[in-house]
Structure formats: C-alpha cells, structure tokens
Amino acid sequence: MEIDIISFGKISEFIKNQRVDITGISDTDALKIYLEKTFPEISQMKYKLALNENLIQQNTQISGNDLVAIMPPFSGG
Amino acid sequence: MATERYHRQVILHGFGETAQLLLSKARVLVIGAGGIGCPALQYLAAAGVGCIGIADDDTVALSNLHRQVLFNTEDIDKPKVRIAKKRLEKMNPEIEIISHPVRLERAHIIALLKDYDYVLDGTDNFESRYLINDACVLLGKPLIFAAVSGFEGQLAIFNVADKQGQRCNYRDIFPIPPQPGEIAGCAENGVLGVLPGIIGTMAAAETIKLITGIGRPLINQLLQYNLLSQDQYKMNISPGDDYAIAQNEDDFLKMTDPVFCALEVGYTEIDAEQLLSLQKQSTIIVDVRERHELPILNEQIYKKAPMTEFPTFLDSDIEEENMVFICQHGIRSILAAQAAQEKYGTSKNIYSLIGGIANWKNYFLEATK
Numbered sequence: 181m182e183i184d185i186i187s188f189g190k191i192s193e194f195i196k197n198q199r200v201d202i203t204g205i206s207d208t209d210a211l212k213i214y215l216e217k218t219f220p221e222i223s224q225m226k227y228k229l230a231l232n233e234n235l236i237q238q239n240t241q242i243s244g245n246d247l248v249a250i251m252p253p254f255s256g257g
Numbered sequence: 258m259a260t261e262r263y264h265r266q267v268i269l270h271g272f273g274e275t276a277q278l279l280l281s282k283a284r285v286l287v288i289g290a291g292g293i294g295c296p297a298l299q300y301l302a303a304a305g306v307g308c309i310g311i312a313d314d315d316t317v318a319l320s321n322l323h324r325q326v327l328f329n330t331e332d333i334d335k336p337k338v339r340i341a342k343k344r345l346e347k348m349n350p351e352i353e354i355i356s357h358p359v360r361l362e363r364a365h366i367i368a369l370l371k372d373y374d375y376v377l378d379g380t381d382n383f384e385s386r387y388l389i390n391d392a393c394v395l396l397g398k399p400l401i402f403a404a405v406s407g408f409e410g411q412l413a414i415f416n417v418a419d420k421q422g423q424r425c426n427y428r429d430i431f432p433i434p435p436q437p438g439e440i441a442g443c444a445e446n447g448v449l450g451v452l453p454g455i456i457g458t459m460a461a462a463e464t465i466k467l468i469t470g471i472g473r474p475l476i477n478q479l480l481q482y483n484l485l486s487q488d489q490y491k492m493n494i495s496p497g498d499d500y501a502i503a504q505n506e507d508d509f510l511k512m513t514d515p516v517f518c519a520l521e522v523g524y525t526e527i528d529a530e531q532l533l534s535l536q537k538q539s540t541i542i543v544d545v546r547e548r549h550e551l552p553i554l555n556e557q558i559y560k561k562a563p564m565t566e567f568p569t570f571l572d573s574d575i576e577e578e579n580m581v582f583i584c585q586h587g588i589r590s591i592l593a594a595q596a597a598q599e600k601y602g603t604s605k606n607i608y609s610l611i612g613g614i615a616n617w618k619n620y621f622l623e624a625t626k
Binding site: 186188189190220221224225226228230233234235237249251252253254255256257 | 289291292293294378379380381382383386403404405406407409410411429430431433434435439446448453479481483490491492493494495496497498564565567592
C-alpha cells in the first residue's frame with residue numbers, strides 16, 4: 181500500500197515530501213512508530229499528523245493513496 | 258460613519274455599511290508588534306477597526322527593520338508600542354489606538370484581554386503563545402493565531418464555535434509546548450521579511466472576516482503556507498483530550514507549564530571562561546552534536562553523546578557533579594540540559610555553553626590541538 185507524505189517546517193528538512201510504500205501498516209499508530217524509526221529526529225520533537233486534511237487525535241485506519249501530513253509547531257513572529 | 262475613507266470596501270458586494278459598522282465597533286488586541294504584528298496593525302487600522310490595542314514590551318532594533326514595517330531607522334531604541342501608536346493614529350485618526358507597553362504575564366493577562374473582543378497573536382515565543390491561548394480559552398475570546406518558521410507560516414482561528422458548536426484551541430494541536438531550543442525562532446533561524454508580512458496580512462484578513470462575518474474564516478482549521486512554493490495546505494482541527502486548561506481565574510493563576518518553569522530553575526548558561534574554570538572541578542563535558550559535525554573534538558575531554566542517541570547517554574551513570582552540554586550554536590545543548598535536569602533535578606549542577614562551539618571558536622581550536 182502506498183501513501184503520500186507531506187511535511188512542514190523543520191521536519192521537512194529530514195522528511196521530504198514523498199510517496200512511500202507502507203505495506204503492513206494499517207493505522208496511524210503504526211505509522212507513527214514506522215516514521216520515528218525511519219526518521220529518528222522526529223522522535224525528539226513535538227509534531228502532529230493529519231490524515232487527508234484532518235488532524236489525527238486517535239488511532240485511525242489508513243488506506244492506499246491517503247495523504248499524511250506531518251507538522252511541528254511554529255512560534256516565530 | 259459613511260466616510261470616504263472606507264468607500265472602496267463599503268461598496269464591495271457582500272460587505273457594505275453593515276460590515277463597516279461591525280468593524281468600527283470591534284475591539285482587537287494585537288500582541289507582539291513585530292514582523293506579524295506590524296502589517297496586521299496597519300491593515301486593521303486602515304480598514305477602520307474601532308479600537309486597536311497593541312501589547313509589546315520591546316524597543317525597535319536595527320535588525321527588526323527588514324520586516325517590522327511600522328518602524329523607521331530613526332526609531333531605533335524607542336518603544337515599539339509608542340511608535341506604532343503614533344504611526345497608526347496618523348494613518349487613521351478616526352479610530353482609537355491603545356498602547357500596552359508590557360510583556361504579557363500570567364498575573365495581568367486576564368485583565369488586559371477582558372477589554373477586547375478579539376486577540377491576534379503575533380508573538381515570537383512559545384511561552385507567550387501558550388499563555389495567550391490558555392487565557393483566551395478561559396475567557397472564550399476568539400484568537401487569531403499567526404506564526405512563522407523558516408520560509409513557512411501557520412495561521413488559525415481558535416475559540417470560535419463552528420457550525421457543530423465545536424471550539425478548538427492551540428493545545429488541541431500541540432498539547433504540550435516544545436522544549437526550549439527544540440524549535441528555533443527567527444533570531445536563530447532567520448526569516449525573510451516578506452514572510453511575516455504575508456502571514457500578518459492574512460491574519461488581519463481573517464480578523465476582518467471574523468468580525469464582519471464574511472467568507473469562511475479559518476475556524477477550527479490550520480493553514481500551512483509555504484513562501485518558496487506558494488503551496489497552501491489546510492487541515493481541520495478537532496478537539497483533543499490529552500491536556501487540561503484552567504477553567505477559572507484562580508486555577509489559571511496557579512497554572513504552570515513544566516517546560517517553562519524548568520527554564521527558570523533548571524540549568525545555567527555559561528561562557529567559555531566559566532567552562533574553563535568548571536573543567537578544574539568534577540565536571541563532565543558532553544558534546545551533543547551529531548558525529549559528522551565539525552570541528553571534531555577530543556573525545557577524552559568532550560564526551561560524545563549526539564542528540565539522536567541522547568536517551569542512551571541519559572541512562573548511563575554519571576559520577577561527576579557538574580554536567581556541561583555543548584553543541585554548535587548553543588540551542589540543542591539547552592534541550593540536552595533540560596533533559597538532564599529532568600533526570601537529575603538539583604542533584605547535579607547542569608550547564609549549557611551559550612552560543613555553542615561556533616561562538617567560542619578560538620577556545621575550541623586551542624582545545625583540539
């Protein structure tokens with residue numbers, strides 16, 4: 181199963197926008213584990229996921245061709 | 258009321274006298290007269306928002322001028338709120354501008370916010386942003402949130418009920434503030450002046466839409482804007498359940514974010530001189546840069562513990578009484594000091610080298626020999 185990942189801010193420095201094969205991963209909890217293992221930098225950071233433009237607040241099923249966004253908080257003004 | 262000043266917006270289909278009247282009756286507090294605050298203030302004042310408050314305790318610096326467009330070179334060292342008030346009053350003498358030359362603190366933020374109907378947050382640090390968010394939740398004040406990082410911006414409206422009656426706030430997205438040093442601000446990271454200009458202007462637009470009820474303001478939505486690609490990404494926010502916000506003023510006054518109080522009591526930032534004198538005592542110096550970063554320091558003197566491997570380091574036993582963390586610019590070392598402080602509390606003295614190795618090049622060039 182392939183999904184698209186987009187990222188923002190500092191996270192985009194190490195997770196480029198990309199299409200990834202996540203065969204074996206079926207929900208956002210598992211995806212988080214996969215992302216933190218593949219990109220250890222984010223395990224040290226505050227970030228949030230959105231699935232198909234909806235903020236993820238609890239574990240949610242992922243389907244092929246879904247769009248997952250990864251964003252950190254910004255504070256600059 | 259129907260002045261020539263607002264003629265071009267009053268004749269807009271869907272705006273008209275009614276919307277203009279709503280603007281003239283609105284009271285908006287803009288917090289932070291910086292890169293976001295300046296353009297937001299200009300457009301809110303020009304559009305005829307009846308009463309605008311400006312809260313900022315800073316003075317104008319030369320390095321502000323490329324993005325803080327209300328200020329001139331001759332304003333350097335003068336209080337921002339005073340200059341901003343003067344400029345805006347000249348621009349539109351028909352409205353009221355109130356200056357609040359204060360840094361918002363827990364003790365007085367509630368009293369300040371009570372006088373306003375809308376709050377626009379253009380501050381430059383997480384501590385202020387969480388304080389403003391929590392105060393707005395307590396008071397039920399609509400909050401227009403605008404922030405930048407690198408070439409990107411974030412924009413959202415909090416504490417306004419959507420059609421389902423749902424109200425979200427900043428903690429629904431990010432329940433806990435990042436550690437100091439985790440996310441670099443404009444001072445460390447740099448910012449192209451026009452970016453906060455765009456985001457601040459968009460924040461003013463959202464404020465005007467919210468006041469007048471036109472269009473679809475970003476209620477319970479977060480907009481991500483990228484200056485380099487002009488890409489915009491909008492996501493829907495829903496309530497989270499992993500945080501608590503004070504429900505009354507007494508609790509609010511007692512509330513603290515562990516991240517920020519640790520800042521007050523935890524570790525000490527030191528310079529190379531102090532580092533030198535600590536080296537004569539029972540001290541471990543820890544280099545938290547990644548292994549590829551230059552200059553490579555002598556690992557006999559500077560224990561290597563890259564941030565990506567930091568939890569392993571924290572699990573190991575440390576005998577020394579003093580711990581000094583160093584990195585390239587003194588930002589990651591704060592994060593490390595913070596984490597060490599969480600583990601050791603006051604049982605060890607914890608330090609971070611201010612400005613990092615880059616700031617004390619001569620000292621470290623000597624040390625690598």
